[in-house]
Amino acid sequence: MSPAGERRIVVVGAGMAAARLVEGLVARGLGPQVTVLGKEHHAPYNRILLSAVLEGTHDAGALTLRDPAWFAEHGVDLRLGVRVVEVDRGRRVVRTVDDTGAEAEVAFGRLVLATGLIPKLPPIRGVVDRKGHLHPKVHAFRTMADCRDLLAVLPDARRAVVVGGGLLGLQVARALAGRGLACEVVEGSEHLMSRQLSAPGGQALARDLRRLGTSVYTGSRAVRLTDEGLVLDNGFTLSTDLVILTAGGRPAMALARDAGLTVRRGVVVDSPSPRSTTPRSTRSATVPSSSTPRVWRGPPASSHRPGSRRACWPRSSPGRSAPTAARAASPGSAPPTSTWPCSASRRR
Template structure:
């Protein structure tokens, strides 16, 4: 069993999972978990959904304070790491230093803030503090403008609309969730949001945010007294850059999630790793990817043997009464094949790459098992079964 000191920078779900998995795997050495935010590690996905409705912050905590004492994990909330000294193998916090034998970077992402006039008037939605500010702002009727038609923007839009607010979404791309889903699924969610009374402006980049609302590139004004910025994220990689680690749309790691420094790993939203299927460098903005990464790294450290990451990625988004679930990973160029009213299959070179489902957990789970198997079916094989994944 391993006994060295493991330091984890970042106390989100991935960072916490790394600490938990190390103990579960038998790691006996000290573990230090460092989080920039105050308070206990918490779930982020509900911030754009359930929390805006209920305000029940206590239900977001992933583990009570007693857990860290019980598992002998040193938890340091409200602390920011200033630098990594790879030669001395220490992280620096203020005037102090914490030595490490293994270092895990779970630093996550930050919102993209476009250089637009008045953008500082917009609110973000990344942290519990952000969600509290938004929830307070929604306590009275509002005209809401959302900049960005991705998961977070649309989840927030659905909640705000259900609460009775006037909502308009401005998306720079020609369709909603363009990076994540097929054109067919984009169309279905466009219809959903329009049916709720949400205004949608597609292919409509924002030029300015004013006291009166949002000005689009074509001059159109969206009247709003509350603006949410949900225009994407960027990896928090400054520590890695300053430490001389390679960065390319994330901290570059190998198939075992290890950087070129064998003592340092990266996981979750901040890590750029080789896709097990294509070998291409990818970065996943997904809680599940972060927790799967954490388990893989914990196995490597506790066993002393490098372990490859090969889990099938999956994602979800709850918007109004629709649960979107995605198994696998497709590119925007992958072909689409609608399979009934609840599923869309994605193909690359006739190979199944992903399955998108609406309110169909059974097909979603079947897709995850199928994509994780050694014999992922081709389009011809699926066609012979009328594209019914449950047949496999």
């Protein structure tokens, strides 16, 4: 490998953790050694505020954390619309594919996996067709593209069902109600926000939402999407123009797994400034397995800016190991959902 390749720090993913990490690298004068590969077409943005864009209180542009000009100014090689499809640890290269299908390789000395989550696809018959495309009424809500797709169809929609009564689902329901849609929330647990709230708290929240005009169905699961609407396991059928899936996510681990790293519920790491089980790749924002003694249990997820604590270059040893740390495993059991299939995309 060339000396330039040996020094290159390749960051896979251009999300919130990646942005924070690159800020730290730039502050240490390492910008020109950094390549960031992100499959979204948007420069890193504050994903947490996506629902504010949906609600109409923020412009999409206001969410940008660092624009492409900032990366260029600091010598960082930012490549958007580029998906990393393989990590070849032996040759120390990643293989990429862009939207045109063009393939390329990027050599790395250090590799950071900052690939975030992929949405879970609840087991609802009819939301994905045989070719893996989402039903036209069905939307995910995780990326700027998802948000734009949803905004584009709102003028023709009057009713929406949000599947998932967690924080994200309620944000979406509130945003849609604010836009004048009749909104219903379906939650499999016995009460809303079951990871954050006690049963009385969740029930009080449901009462408030109902008072504001949003129907709430707890303890019931959506099982089928038909021409009549979304069928619940309690026998109800909710007639709707839109179904928004907000049933949580799981760490995007395929790259790490295929590269031979040890993964369980996340990539297994070795300390609060972890490396994965290979010395030259590190992982940002993973959910460590609870069954291994080698994982570090980081701070609980909260409403801080993701990556602000987790993805920071250790001050005590700049340049020693790539910047990253692990996120605590989420408490509570996950709903019976499957991973969003890569191919389950909206036809564009």
